[in-house]
Amino acid sequence: MSRMTSLSTKHLLGIKDITLEDINLIFQTADNFKEVINRPIKKVPSLRDVTIANVFFENSTRTKLSFELAEKRLSADVINFSASSSSVKKGESLVDTVSNILAMKVDMVVMRHPNPGAHIHLARHVDCSIINAGDGAHEHPTQALLDAYSLRERVGDLKGLKILIVGDILHSRVALSNVFCLQKLGAEVRVCGPATLIPKHMESLGVKVMLNFEEALKWCDVVNMLRIQMERQDIQYFPTLREYTMQYGLSRELLYKVGKKDIVVMHPGPINRGVEITSDMADSEFSIILDQVENGVAIRMAVLYLLAGDASSN
Amino acid sequence: MDIRTLLDHTALSQTLDRLAYQIYERHLDFEDVALVSLQPRGVELGRRVHERLKKLSGEEMIHHGELDITFYRDDFRRRDGVLVPAKTNLDFSIEGKEIVLIDDVLFTGRTVRSGLDALLDFGRPANVELLVLIDRRYSRELPVQPDYTGRTVDVVKDERVQVEWSENDKNNRVTLFSEQND
Numbered sequence: 001m002s003r004m005t006s007l008s009t010k011h012l013l014g015i016k017d018i019t020l021e022d023i024n025l026i027f028q029t030a031d032n033f034k035e036v037i038n039r040p041i042k043k044v045p046s047l048r049d050v051t052i053a054n055v056f057f058e059n060s061t062r063t064k065l066s067f068e069l070a071e072k073r074l075s076a077d078v079i080n081f082s083a084s085s086s087s088v089k090k091g092e093s094l095v096d097t098v099s100n101i102l103a104m105k106v107d108m109v110v111m112r113h114p115n116p117g118a119h120i121h122l123a124r125h126v127d128c129s130i131i132n133a134g135d136g137a138h139e140h141p142t143q144a145l146l147d148a149y150s151l152r153e154r155v156g157d158l159k160g161l162k163i164l165i166v167g168d169i170l171h172s173r174v175a176l177s178n179v180f181c182l183q184k185l186g187a188e189v190r191v192c193g194p195a196t197l198i199p200k201h202m203e204s205l206g207v208k209v210m211l212n213f214e215e216a217l218k219w220c221d222v223v224n225m226l227r228i229q230m231e232r233q234d235i236q237y238f239p240t241l242r243e244y245t246m247q248y249g250l251s252r253e254l255l256y257k258v259g260k261k262d263i264v265v266m267h268p269g270p271i272n273r274g275v276e277i278t279s280d281m282a283d284s285e286f287s288i289i290l291d292q293v294e295n296g297v298a299i300r301m302a303v304l305y306l307l308a309g310d311a312s313s314n
Numbered sequence: 315m316d317i318r319t320l321l322d323h324t325a326l327s328q329t330l331d332r333l334a335y336q337i338y339e340r341h342l343d344f345e346d347v348a349l350v351s352l353q354p355r356g357v358e359l360g361r362r363v364h365e366r367l368k369k370l371s372g373e374e375m376i377h378h379g380e381l382d383i384t385f386y387r388d389d390f391r392r393r394d395g396v397l398v399p400a401k402t403n404l405d406f407s408i409e410g411k412e413i414v415l416i417d418d419v420l421f422t423g424r425t426v427r428s429g430l431d432a433l434l435d436f437g438r439p440a441n442v443e444l445l446v447l448i449d450r451r452y453s454r455e456l457p458v459q460p461d462y463t464g465r466t467v468d469v470v471k472d473e474r475v476q477v478e479w480s481e482n483d484k485n486n487r488v489t490l491f492s493e494q495n496d
Binding site for chain 1: 382384385387391393394395396397398399401402431435436437
């Protein structure tokens with residue numbers, strides 16, 4: 001008989017709450033799903049008796065697409081719900097909204113919500129597995145998992161690897177989840193960006209802040225370029241976009257200027273070409289951006305499969 | 315615990331020879347034949363049958379793949395924890411091929427059912443045969459019968475058949491355990 005296993009958690013709320021063993025189990029399972037999605041028939045029947053609700057209180061294109069594809073490739077039944085077309089507008093509470101969905105015999109909920117911690121609140125009040133697809137500027141666990149997985153695929157073991165996250169750290173859930181995930185895997189993480197876009201608590205997480213991009217670039221093996229979130233620039237965090245690009249934009253010229261011959265370039269998307277990264281760099285031999293997208297489906301299949309499979313938590 | 319040997323090393327080796335001969339006899343032309351072993355327990359058996367078949371037929375290129383059926387099992391969500399999947403490795407097209415599906419012990423037939431589903435997701439073979447080393451009679455839960463059988467045994471439900479492959483290939487055996495419950 002094969003080996004039995006399970007995750008240490010019933011939900012995936014954030015990377016902070018899961019163990020290194022969990023991360024490795026997800027990666028190992030994702031390897032198998034990556035093989036599945038490269039078959040002629042890219043589908044397995046594992047979750048055929050599972051119904052999953054994708055509940056999005058905030059806009060998302062690729063995460064929602066990626067989750068939905070992962071669910072369908074596991075043969076789950078999928079229902080989609082978005083806040084713009086719902087009774088949330090009529091004043092219904094989060095717990096009521098989700099309880100109503102669950103009353104229709106839904107087994108798992110994938111949720112994105114603008115409020116940090118919304119998932120933790122929900123997990124205390126409803127009885128089903130919840131997967132966080134992004135909560136405010138808090139966590140985005142599946143993104144961090146697919147980032148680390150793609151990186152591991154390119155460079156091997158992440159132990160001792162120097163990873164730099166650049167840009168709008170303040171509004172980024174990707175940055176925080178990435179920090180937790182990469183540190184658990186033994187990598188060293190630093191952040192870089194305008195001082196106004198770096199939250200004060202970074203140092204307390206063991207993450208060094210660097211304000212000079214050229215210096216930071218010299219230090220790192222891997223650079224993860226975050227998008228400037230135009231929709232969250234409620235106040236003026238930096239003078240102009242052009243100035244931001246001059247100081248924190250990644251280009252081949254800059255790479256050569258600091259004397260870097262080899263680097264891995266990541267981006268969680270969507271890319272603002274010509275702002276945080278030049279078109280040339282985004283499509284270069286250094287980039288693993290499209291691997292990240294492909295691996296996203298495999299990682300999400302692994303998470304759904306592992307959470308759905310444990311009968312004791314159903 | 316009571317342990318009984320069903321096949322010792324010599325008997326097992328002769329059985330493998332016979333199984334290879336039987337496949338050889340039925341097929342003769344091996345261009346369109348492929349062996350597919352079920353992960354994890356059919357793989358060691360499949361490798362040995364494959365080696366013998368290559369020697370016997372003089373063909374160097376007989377396809378041999380490994381198929382993992384974890385995602386096709388019918389007991390998902392019905393047990394505590396999940397099974398760790400193994401690798402699927404089918405680097406040839408099964409379209410139009412004559413497939414010999416290989417597993418070590420045929421018990422309830424559920425694994426073979428999953429195996430057929432998994433296999434058919436890779437294409438439409440011309441036909442599929444089943445080879446098992448040990449056929450546990452009277453324990454089937456699904457209508458599955460083997461085409462090639464190493465040894466047929468009659469055992470009760472709480473007895474376990476175990477196939478052991480030693481590292482140097484010098485001490486392989488098949489044993490029968492019965493776990494006494496007091």
